[in-house]
Amino acid sequence: MSQSRTAALGAFVAELKIDDIPDDVMETARIALTHNLSVAAAGDRLAEVAARWASHRRGGRGARAFVSGRELAPPDAAFVNGWLIHARAQDDTYFPGLTHVGAATTPAVLALAEAEGLALREVLTAIVAGYEVAATVSRVAAASTTAHGFRGSGIYGVFGAAAGSALLLGLDAAGCAHAVGIAASMAAGTNQTWVDGSNEWQMQLGAASRSGMEAALLAYSGATGSTGALEGSSGFFNAFARDSALAEEVGEGLGSRWATREVSFKAHPVCAILQAPVTAAAALACTRAEISAATLTLTPAEAQYPGTDGVPPFEDAGAALMSAPYCVATALTRGGVTVDDLFRSAEPERIDTTRRVRVVADPHLAPRQFVLEVTWTDGRWVRLVGDGSTAAWGRDDLSASLSRLQQEVADGIDLTVLVECVFGSLDAPAADLVGAVVAP
Structure with a gap:
């Protein structure tokens, strides 16, 4: 490898511009954003612990929790909102990497974008960056890491949140590489939650979102990540998959394969x-x-x-x-x-x-x-x-899902407003997106 894997990922994130993203990929990103926010708006019944946790956070400012609208520090908002998006287990999935990419990436991106006064164009670009990075890291080793007891969403979601956050912070290629490298040290989460019937499965996505944002904020503050964070003899792939050689495929096809196209959506609140x-x-x-x-x-x-x-x-x-x-x-x-x-x-x-x-x-x-x-x-x-095939959702599929979910969202939230925000002007403030899933 002529370049470290974190350096390759960092360069991709730092150089990504909205005009580089194909129209169909951008359409999928909009559908994913709408779908994930809609299931969050219908997830409060399954996220009571998150609401109680948020009620004890004091003094945070800059971002809001979905549904309740409670103002929080951006990392705390990412934690609560990741929990809410995943509460019904109906958020999007990247099957090749066994990872719920949206529930980790989207909350971090939206919390930072709201705090920084950014617009929909930055949000969508950052979401695609996060999806692509989480996908290229996860798909090469998900089967192996799952066999060792690790949950894909927990250990790979953090990379999506870090990449999306790093892009919003305007980090250069080296800074984005550091963010990804630091994220490798923050990956966590096992599948024992399903064996014992605990509710750690929900908080794992919130933790990945918050940790990824923190990794980017640390890089923004001057912290450095290991050059061999992924491929090193004591790096991510050797630790989680027992095989550092898996890192050789990380980054292949970035900017041309567009793994965002492979994200699938759920019609039911089941696995x-x-x-x-x-x-x-x-x-x-x-x-x-x-x-x-x-x-x-x-x-x-x-x-x-x-x-x-x-x-x-x-x-x-x-x-x-x-x-x-x-x-x-x-x-x-x-x-x-x-x-x-x-x-x-x-x-x-x-x-x-x-x-x-x-x-x-x-x-x-x-x-x-x-x-x-x-x-x-x-x-x-x-x-x-x-046959195992997964057809990509179009707007009609999204509309059908929203019609079903509208009956379950918190009182006062109108999902048609969310659709207008996501599919409207790219200059719309990120705060409007969050406001669309906050109950009056």
Whole structure:
């Protein structure tokens, strides 16, 4: 390698301009921003701990928490808002890197942009920078780091937040490289949260967002990151993936591949692995007969992902939305999965139905492929095969999602105002974006 990996990433971030970003990538960035803010506006029921935490922060100024509008210091706002965006687990996902890029990148970017009086054009450019950097770091090692117990969103999200923040702060290539290097030391988060049913899964995204911003602010203040932060013998990839050679692919295709195009969106408040199976199950929902048995076949990595085989009752909504048996059973009997369903896993009827659904692994399936077989008590039998493809959302898909979410957002928030802000003038203040998801 002629150039350190952090230097390559730093140069990309420092040189990125809005005119460099293809129109379709910018459109995806706008859709992602709207989607993530809309699920945050509908996430307060699942983020009560974050609200209580924010109420104890004193003296912060410059940025606001979504929904409540509480004024906070930018790093604290990033923490709370990352929590809110991820509260429903319905935020966007970069599947190749097993990372929720938006919930880590967007809160840091918006908090800094609001504090600095920046506009939508800077916000969108910074979001794309963050998505691209988080993607190139995560996709080369996500499978390996997950196998070692680390959660992709926790350890990779920090890079997106650092890159987006560094761009907004106007750091040069060396400064952006330092921000990314420092972020490598702030990566954290394990998947034990899904095993034990705790709610750490929500705060991990807030922590990644805040830590990434702090990494950029430290670089802005003169702090330096390790030159070999990623590829070094004691660097990120050796520590988290046990393989420093993985770093050789980091940065490939930056500015031409545009991983932002590969971001996928969620129609249901369930794990990304379960989006397609739940959609299929919902289409099969029938009230004429009970489920006799159902089998969901996934790839081994997905079938064995922590929490996928969970069975009710669940103490935390996060365990419910991760459980393939519970989410499939709910979709088959109720035509979908809502946030309300996540809190009702202890009902005897739901427990009984869930026990009729099993998850199996098939090594012949490709990532995101699945097979769903269902038998009803009246003798009907159906077998559906999902091809694993993820179609990019357009504005019609976004509009349909917003229509569903409008019923769940906090009183006084009108998501049409959010759409007008995001798809309006690039000169619109970032503060207007935040204001669109603050309840009066």
